[in-house]
Amino acid sequence: MASLFDPITIGDITLKNRVVMAPLTRNRSPKAVPNTLNVTYYEQRASAGLLITEATAITHQGQGYADVPGLYTPEALEGWHKVTEAVHRAGGKIVVQMWHVGRISHTSLQPNGGQPVAPSAIRAKSKTYLVNGDGTGSFAETSEPRALDLAEIAGIVEDYRKAARAAIDAGFDGIEIHAANGYLIDQFLRSGSNKRTDAYGGSIENRARFLFEVVDAITKEIGAGRVGIRISPVTPSNDAFDPEPQALFTYVVEKLARYPLAYLHIVEGATGGARDHQQGDRPFDYAGLRAAYAAAGGKSAWMANNGYDRELAVRTVESGEADLVAFGKPFIANPDLVRRLKDGAMLNAPDQATFYGGGAKGYTDYPLLDQVA
Numbered sequence: 001m002a003s004l005f006d007p008i009t010i011g012d013i014t015l016k017n018r019v020v021m022a023p024l025t026r027n028r029s030p031k032a033v034p035n036t037l038n039v040t041y042y043e044q045r046a047s048a049g050l051l052i053t054e055a056t057a058i059t060h061q062g063q064g065y066a067d068v069p070g071l072y073t074p075e076a077l078e079g080w081h082k083v084t085e086a087v088h089r090a091g092g093k094i095v096v097q098m099w100h101v102g103r104i105s106h107t108s109l110q111p112n113g114g115q116p117v118a119p120s121a122i123r124a125k126s127k128t129y130l131v132n133g134d135g136t137g138s139f140a141e142t143s144e145p146r147a148l149d150l151a152e153i154a155g156i157v158e159d160y161r162k163a164a165r166a167a168i169d170a171g172f173d174g175i176e177i178h179a180a181n182g183y184l185i186d187q188f189l190r191s192g193s194n195k196r197t198d199a200y201g202g203s204i205e206n207r208a209r210f211l212f213e214v215v216d217a218i219t220k221e222i223g224a225g226r227v228g229i230r231i232s233p234v235t236p237s238n239d240a241f242d243p244e245p246q247a248l249f250t251y252v253v254e255k256l257a258r259y260p261l262a263y264l265h266i267v268e269g270a271t272g273g274a275r276d277h278q279q280g281d282r283p284f285d286y287a288g289l290r291a292a293y294a295a296a297g298g299k300s301a302w303m304a305n306n307g308y309d310r311e312l313a314v315r316t317v318e319s320g321e322a323d324l325v326a327f328g329k330p331f332i333a334n335p336d337l338v339r340r341l342k343d344g345a346m347l348n349a350p351d352q353a354t355f356y357g358g359g360a361k362g363y364t365d366y367p368l369l370d371q372v373a
C-alpha cells in the first residue's frame with residue numbers, strides 16, 4: 001500500500017514523495033521575467049515531491065494576465081534557469097506549466113493591442129488581472145476575442161514545441177501542458193467555447209484535435225516521460241462549459257493512454273471551489289475516468305487535485321485512487337507543507353488579500369514550523 005510520503009518515479013522523473021505543489025498564479029514577475037523573489041519562493045517549497053510552476057505563457061499572444069511569467073524571451077529563460085538551479089540545489093524537482101490563455105486576456109496585454117485569439121469569437125464571462133499605471137492591480141473584463149484562422153493553428157502548435165524545448169534548456173525536469181480551467185486548449189475542447197465548423201470543431205474528436213497536435217509536438221520534442229497534462233473536466237472557470245464532460249474527457253484520456261506521459265493531473269470539481277461541482281445532467285465519475293484510461297492501456301501516474309486536506313490525501317493515495325496529490329492554497333501559506341502533513345502539524349492559513357500581485361508579503365514571508373513559537 002503506497003503512502004503519500006513514499007518516493008515515486010513518474011515517467012523520467014523520480015520524486016522523493018507524492019506531495020505536489022499545484023500551479024499557482026501569483027502575478028509577481030513584472031515584464032514576464034522571473035526574478036530573485038520568485039527564486040526564493042520556489043526554493044522555499046523544494047521539499048515538495050514535485051513543484052509545478054505557476055502558469056507560464058508560451059508566447060506574448062499566450063499572455064493573459066499582468067506580471068505572470070513567460071517562456072519566450074531570453075531574460076525570462078535566464079530567470080527560470082536561476083529558479084531551477086535553486087530548486088535542484090535544495091533537492092527539489094520542478095516542471096513548468098505551459099500556458100496559452102486564448103480568450104482569457106485583454107487587448108492591453110496582447111501584441112500591438114490586438115484582440116485575444118480563441119477557437120471562436122465568443123467572449124468569456126470572465127475577468128483578468130491588470131496592473132494600473134500606479135502599480136496597483138485590478139481585475140478587468142476579458143476582451144472580445146477573434147476566431148483563429150485555420151492557418152494560424154499550426155503556428156501555435158509550433159510555439160508549444162519551441163517553449164517545451166526552451167523549458168528543458170532552462171533546467172526544468174519537465175513540463176505540464178495546461179489543458180484546464182477554460183484556457184486555449186480547454187476552449188477548443190469544450191463545446192461552449194468552440195463553434196468551429198472546420199476540422200477543429202463539432203465532434204469530440206475534432207475539438208480534441210488541437211490538444212493532440214500539441215501533445216504530439218511536445219512529446220516528440222522532449223520525450224513523453226517529461227510531459228504531464230492538466231485537465232479539469234467540469235470546472236466552470238473562465239466560463240468553460242460542456243454538457244457532456246464524461247464523454248469528452250473519456251475520449252481525451254483514452255487517447256492520452258497512447259503516450260507514456262509522466263502524469264495526468266485532474267482537477268476534481270470547480271477549480272479552487274466545490275469538489276462536487278457538476279456540469280451536464282449527472283455527477284462526474286472520476287474513478288470511471290481513470291478506469292477508462294487504464295482500460296485503454298494508460299499507465300501514467302494519476303495526480304488528483306482540488307480541495308484535498310491531509311486526511312483525504314493520505315486516504316486517496318493509500319487506496320490507490322491516485323498516485324499523487326497536488327495542493328494549491330496550502331502550499332501558498334506553508335513552504336514546509338510536506339513536513340507539516342507528515343507530522344500532522346497545524347497549517348498556516350493563507351492570506352487571500354496577497355494571493356495576486358505585490359511583493360514578499362504573503363509570498364515568501366510565511367513562517368516555517370520551526371519558526372512558530
Ligand SMILES: C=C(C(=O)O)c1ccccc1
Nearest residue numbers: 025055065180181237271
Ligand atoms: C492560471 C490560472 C488557472 O489555471 O486557473 C489562474 C490564473 C489567474 C488566477 C488564478 C488562476
